[in-house]
Amino acid sequence: MGLLRARAGFAAGEARPDLPEKTADPHDIHAAIILFGSPGSGKGTQAKLLGQCLAGPHISTGDMLREHISAGDEIGKEAQRLTKAGKLVPDEMVNALVKQRLAAADCEPGVILDGYPRTVNQAKVLLGLMESDGFKPSVLHLVVDYEKIVARLSGRRQCPVCGTLYSLTTSPPKVAGICDRDGAALVTREDDREEVIRERLHEYDVQTVPILNFFKESGVPLFEVNAGDATPDQVKRRVWERLMEAGVLPATAGSR
Numbered sequence: 572m573g574l575l576r577a578r579a580g581f582a583a584g585e586a587r588p589d590l591p592e593k594t595a596d597p598h599d600i601h602a603a604i605i606l607f608g609s610p611g612s613g614k615g616t617q618a619k620l621l622g623q624c625l626a627g628p629h630i631s632t633g634d635m636l637r638e639h640i641s642a643g644d645e646i647g648k649e650a651q652r653l654t655k656a657g658k659l660v661p662d663e664m665v666n667a668l669v670k671q672r673l674a675a676a677d678c679e680p681g682v683i684l685d686g687y688p689r690t691v692n693q694a695k696v697l698l699g700l701m702e703s704d705g706f707k708p709s710v711l712h713l714v715v716d717y718e719k720i721v722a723r724l725s726g727r728r729q730c731p732v733c734g735t736l737y738s739l740t741t742s743p744p745k746v747a748g749i750c751d752r753d754g755a756a757l758v759t760r761e762d763d764r765e766e767v768i769r770e771r772l773h774e775y776d777v778q779t780v781p782i783l784n785f786f787k788e789s790g791v792p793l794f795e796v797n798a799g800d801a802t803p804d805q806v807k808r809r810v811w812e813r814l815m816e817a818g819v820l821p822a823t824a825g826s827r
């Protein structure tokens with residue numbers, strides 16, 4: 572179990588024999604976990620589970636922008652125009668949103684960042700914010716075998732009438748191509764076509780690799796965790812065991 576020493580007035584990490592050891596407290600750690608994962612890696616689910624472990628918020632810039640879009644404010648109008656066209660919103664806009672969000676009191680135990688940074692410029696700004704706000708950044712990359720993602724997603728079929736999803740491998744309909752519930756002919760959703768999936772995975776690599784390289788070169792700890800072949804709960808266990816061993820998550824995290 573990871574123990575931290577109380578260290579008022581002493582250099583960081585230096586033990587004080589006159590003070591009792593105290594159990595790692597989330598507030599001492601002030602972790603910022605920067606989450607990356609390709610489409611189909613279960614990133615959204617893991618972000619929520621990790622938020623529970625850390626007792627800090629899951630900050631998704633996509634969700635923040637959608638809130639502004641629903642509110643119909645100036646940021647929302649600009650974000651709607653760009654996201655509809657499949658474009659990223661300007662760096663300055665998301666940087667300002669994240670800066671403001673990180674200053675909120677609920678971020679004290681730590682944060683999970685999801686969907687941010689999306690550019691190297693955003694990554695640079697984020698590292699500056701981490702330094703000024705005293706967060707300890709780490710990168711968590713959920714790694715999955717792309718061929719398995721393609722096989723899983725392209726094997727999905729949906730009923731156009733009731734919306735039920737089937738998997739040709741794990742939960743096929745009783746009669747091939749026909750919905751069990753209402754007898755409608757099943758379809759492949761546009762997003763589940765193999766070419767579309769491969770294109771999205773390729774785009775993910777093009778966008779993400781330079782950012783991961785930037786973090787590596789900047790000395791930010793990077794954790795790659797295999798997120799394939801396992802249930803969300805098993806992946807969560809793998810993730811928090813790795814992060815706890817490395818002292819990124821508090822030792823109490825697993826009990827949540």
Ligand code: AMP
Binds near residue numbers: 654662688
């Ligand atoms: P997401 O839910 O993360 O896929 O985000 C939805 C959309 O919001 C994206 O397609 C982008 O247009 C925009 N967006 C979200 N996060 C960012 C970011 N960090 N930088 C620029 N645009 C973003």
